[in-house]
Amino acid sequence: MNATTLVTPRQALAPAQRAVDLIGTDLTEKSLKLHLEGLPGVDAVGLEQRAAGLGTRSIKTTSKAWALDTIIKLIDLTTLEGADTPGKVRSLVAKAVNPDPSDPTTPRVAAVCVYGDMVPAAVEALGSSWSNGKDDGINVAAVATAFPSGRASLPVKLADTADAVANGADEIDMVIDRGAFLSGRYGLVFDQIVAVKEACRREDGTYAHLKVILETGELNTYDNVRKASWLAILAGGDFIKTSTGKVAPAATLPVTLLMLEVVRDWHKLTGERIGVKPAGGIRSSKDAIKYLVTVAETVGEEWLQPHLFRFGASSLLNDVLLQRQKLTTGRYSGPDYVTID
Amino acid sequence: MANEVSTGSTRFLDYAPAPESTSILHLQKSYGLFIDGAFVKGHGKSFQTISPSTEQTIAEIANANAKDVDTAVAAARRAYDRTWSRLSGADRGKYLFRIARLVQERARELAVAESLDNGKPIKESRDVDVPLVAAWFFYYAGWADKLDYAGLGPNPRALGVAAQVIPWNFPLLMLAWKVAPALAAGNTVVIKPAETTPLSALIFAEILQQAELPDGVVNIITGAGDTGEALVNHPDVNKVAFTGSTAVGRAIAKSVAGTGKKVTLELGGKAANIVFDDAPIDQAVEGIVNGIFFNQGHVCCAGSRLLVQESIHDDVVDRLKTRLSTLRLGDPLDKNTDIGAINSREQLERIRELSDIGEKEGADRWTAPCVIPDKGFWFAPTIFDNVSTSSTIAREEVFGPVLSVLTFRTPAEAIAKANNTPYGLSAGIWSDKGSKILAVADQLRAGVIWANTFNRFDPASPFGGYKESGYGREGGRHGLAAYLESAGWSQPAIGAKK
Numbered sequence: 001m002n003a004t005t006l007v008t009p010r011q012a013l014a015p016a017q018r019a020v021d022l023i024g025t026d027l028t029e030k031s032l033k034l035h036l037e038g039l040p041g042v043d044a045v046g047l048e049q050r051a052a053g054l055g056t057r058s059i060k061t062t063s064k065a066w067a068l069d070t071i072i073k074l075i076d077l078t079t080l081e082g083a084d085t086p087g088k089v090r091s092l093v094a095k096a097v098n099p100d101p102s103d104p105t106t107p108r109v110a111a112v113c114v115y116g117d118m119v120p121a122a123v124e125a126l127g128s129s130w131s132n133g134k135d136d137g138i139n140v141a142a143v144a145t146a147f148p149s150g151r152a153s154l155p156v157k158l159a160d161t162a163d164a165v166a167n168g169a170d171e172i173d174m175v176i177d178r179g180a181f182l183s184g185r186y187g188l189v190f191d192q193i194v195a196v197k198e199a200c201r202r203e204d205g206t207y208a209h210l211k212v213i214l215e216t217g218e219l220n221t222y223d224n225v226r227k228a229s230w231l232a233i234l235a236g237g238d239f240i241k242t243s244t245g246k247v248a249p250a251a252t253l254p255v256t257l258l259m260l261e262v263v264r265d266w267h268k269l270t271g272e273r274i275g276v277k278p279a280g281g282i283r284s285s286k287d288a289i290k291y292l293v294t295v296a297e298t299v300g301e302e303w304l305q306p307h308l309f310r311f312g313a314s315s316l317l318n319d320v321l322l323q324r325q326k327l328t329t330g331r332y333s334g335p336d337y338v339t340i341d
Numbered sequence: 342m343a344n345e346v347s348t349g350s351t352r353f354l355d356y357a358p359a360p361e362s363t364s365i366l367h368l369q370k371s372y373g374l375f376i377d378g379a380f381v382k383g384h385g386k387s388f389q390t391i392s393p394s395t396e397q398t399i400a401e402i403a404n405a406n407a408k409d410v411d412t413a414v415a416a417a418r419r420a421y422d423r424t425w426s427r428l429s430g431a432d433r434g435k436y437l438f439r440i441a442r443l444v445q446e447r448a449r450e451l452a453v454a455e456s457l458d459n460g461k462p463i464k465e466s467r468d469v470d471v472p473l474v475a476a477w478f479f480y481y482a483g484w485a486d487k488l489d490y491a492g493l494g495p496n497p498r499a500l501g502v503a504a505q506v507i508p509w510n511f512p513l514l515m516l517a518w519k520v521a522p523a524l525a526a527g528n529t530v531v532i533k534p535a536e537t538t539p540l541s542a543l544i545f546a547e548i549l550q551q552a553e554l555p556d557g558v559v560n561i562i563t564g565a566g567d568t569g570e571a572l573v574n575h576p577d578v579n580k581v582a583f584t585g586s587t588a589v590g591r592a593i594a595k596s597v598a599g600t601g602k603k604v605t606l607e608l609g610g611k612a613a614n615i616v617f618d619d620a621p622i623d624q625a626v627e628g629i630v631n632g633i634f635f636n637q638g639h640v641c642c643a644g645s646r647l648l649v650q651e652s653i654h655d656d657v658v659d660r661l662k663t664r665l666s667t668l669r670l671g672d673p674l675d676k677n678t679d680i681g682a683i684n685s686r687e688q689l690e691r692i693r694e695l696s697d698i699g700e701k702e703g704a705d706r707w708t709a710p711c712v713i714p715d716k717g718f719w720f721a722p723t724i725f726d727n728v729s730t731s732s733t734i735a736r737e738e739v740f741g742p743v744l745s746v747l748t749f750r751t752p753a754e755a756i757a758k759a760n761n762t763p764y765g766l767s768a769g770i771w772s773d774k775g776s777k778i779l780a781v782a783d784q785l786r787a788g789v790i791w792a793n794t795f796n797r798f799d800p801a802s803p804f805g806g807y808k809e810s811g812y813g814r815e816g817g818r819h820g821l822a823a824y825l826e827s828a829g830w831s832q833p834a835i836g837a838k839k
């Protein structure tokens with residue numbers, strides 16, 4: 001299938017436009033592969049050393065206060081359990097809308113992230129706080145495309161996506177086919193992302209934001225992460241996301257740094273801003289602040305906005321709230337002074 | 342938004358100050374010479390050590406004249422004859438382990454003192470200098486009872502009294518490089534720290550007292566060039582170890598010629614950092630930054646000549662400028678400072694002078710945008726692009742945060758340009774292709790070659806140069822052998838004339 005054109009002119013819709021612009025109209029599996037394999041390599045030791053260096057920044061007083069509030073605003077408050085119920089989702093939404101009942105100045109989170117069938121429950125619970133595709137309230141993000149493994153046929157993945165969008169999902173967190181990626185079938189992965197992006201189209205012609213989960217823990221090497229990041233962006237992803245949270249290791253600082261470097265390079269090349277979402281394993285304010293520093297020093301602090309950076313997390317919020325209370329009152333409180341969702 | 346916590350008009354990237362507290366320091370108003378286990382008065386004219394970031398006086402420092410040098414060498418000789426040479430290797434090792442642990446216990450204090458006196462950022466003194474100091478003592482402590490395996494045959498002998506003169510760029514680390522192997526091998530020491538950075542060595546003297554090291558085994562004398570000259574020329578020393586400028590090193594080599602003193606010299610450098618077009622580009626940029634802007638470029642093995650393949654030159658320089666724009670210059674004691682102060686006014690003048698010459702000779706100068714504090718000695722990170730091989734800044738050691746960018750087309754040209762220097766201390770190679778790295782490294786004439794990294798140090802790894810970068814090796818087994826002689830080698834009588 002090497003010579004097959006991936007995107008015929010008829011199908012060359014907006015999502016694949018980036019690849020056509022960059023690689024050319026004769027976009028084939030081969031030209032895509034050549035492009036991805038021509039990317040500069042990643043030196044693991046150097047990357048990890050740089051990430052560790054960024055992790056030693058000391059964020060104090062006013063900077064810390066700003067950082068804690070910013071973290072809350074960037075959180076996708078997440079529940080992705082087999083045991084999820086509408087009741088659990090309502091409780092999560094209540095937490096998202098009012099993270100700290102003891103302090104009304106606490107900002108709201110960016111989005112709630114749930115399985116596709118829980119989208120109606122989330123939309124209903126959010127009520128007037130729901131942004132409804134306008135990004136002015138709390139978004140509902142749904143994981144789709146046979147999350148977390150991605151092992152389903154394309155029609156199933158597309159139906160999964162379209163269903164969530166029809167029910168009101170503002171954002172779709174899709175997973176890539178890691179099996180196809182690891183066996184070198186970049187064209188297949190590319191086509192699937194393009195198709196899912198199309199499935200994100202709403203009736204009025206607008207699109208739900210597409211976050212592409214690379215599942216970096218399964219890609220294994222930094223070189224693969226860099227290739228997959230480029231692939232996801234070329235195929236039309238609005239965000240590149242590290243992990244499902246179901247595979248260890250989930251988000252790490254070096255992986256996130258690497259993805260931010262790709263996003264920085266893409267911006268330099270095209271002027272377009274792509275979002276990054278580390279997800280899974282970020283549990284403390286201290287860790288989250290390291291990510292903020294990494295974003296600010298790699299792509300610039302204009303990326304510290306909900307449409308360009310997110311934390312996929314569940315337990316992080318309460319640790320940030322505890323730190324925030326400490327900063328406001330001067331006293332350490334305990335886990336009983338923040339609510340469980 | 343009402344709930345917005347504002348950082349005022351500043352940005353997040355202008356992180357709020359996070360200064361390391363100096364309250365951990367218990368400095369004396371004045372320090373004497375550390376001779377025979379005690380602080381004694383010096384007979385030269387005392388001088389003041391200042392903080393290069395504020396120009397404020399830290400302490401009054403004694404100055405050792407020739408008479409004091411005599412006293413110190415005599416104390417070292419006595420300690421050698423009566424105690425240190427009679428101890429077993431295992432017992433010497435115990436003292437070294439004790440020193441290493443005390444350095445770790447007092448790590449924060451030593452780091453603060455080092456940053457205060459030298460001007461280097463606290464994150465470097467805290468994360469690099471002081472941990473390496475402890476590592477050096479731990480490493481050589483382990484050698485003390487294993488000298489039979491140092492490569493000199495059974496029962497190698499110590500040399501006697503070692504005279505050591507160290508520079509101001511890594512004051513305490515250079516002390517550790519010199520003192521640890523000397524003591525492990527069974528020598529006693531008289532060491533002179535640099536005039537502008539004596540503070541950490543004097544706190545180290547307190548550590549030696551705390552460790553109850555026998556009196557006179559290590560003597561620390563402070564002073565300027567004349568003190569150092571008197572020390573290395575003293576007739577009763579058996580070994581001279583010097584780290585510093587090539588000019589002084591040459592003078593020392595001349596003066597000790599024919600005296601039977603063993604010598605190691607670690608001198609200047611003008612290292613090439615070679616970046617091939619298949620390099621991991623983001624990490625290479627980090628490596629270039631670390632290579633030349635680490636410790637304000639006050640590093641003898643600094644990667645001061647960037648040799649970048651012509652095909653990626655524009656991209657690399659562009660990325661480098663972006664990266665340098667995020668470096669934070671300022672208070673060395675702030676934990677977020679990347680670039681500290683230049684160590685002395687004299688050094689600042691030299692950097693300025695050479696940079697002006699670089700500009701006059703036609704290279705394109707670019708300076709990172711940073712606010713220079715009113716007081717103190719500062720020099721913003723600077724890149725010279727389009728530098729020719731004949732340019733002064735491509736040939737002379739600047740010893741400051743100044744990078745010269747040159748290009749090459751083929752590996753052969755890169756090697757030729759890298760070797761085209763009177764120095765030969767270190768070099769760096771950046772490529773994703775292992776075979777290329779090995780082939781190029783084979784042909785570089787430099788004592789230390791880093792691949793896909795730069796400025797990494799380890800006590801187990803020998804360090805030293807070719808050509809005008811000096812001779813002898815420090816670190817590892819080789820560094821130990823520099824303080825030993827084989828049992829079969831007969832020592833010429835001390836002070837014997839040829």
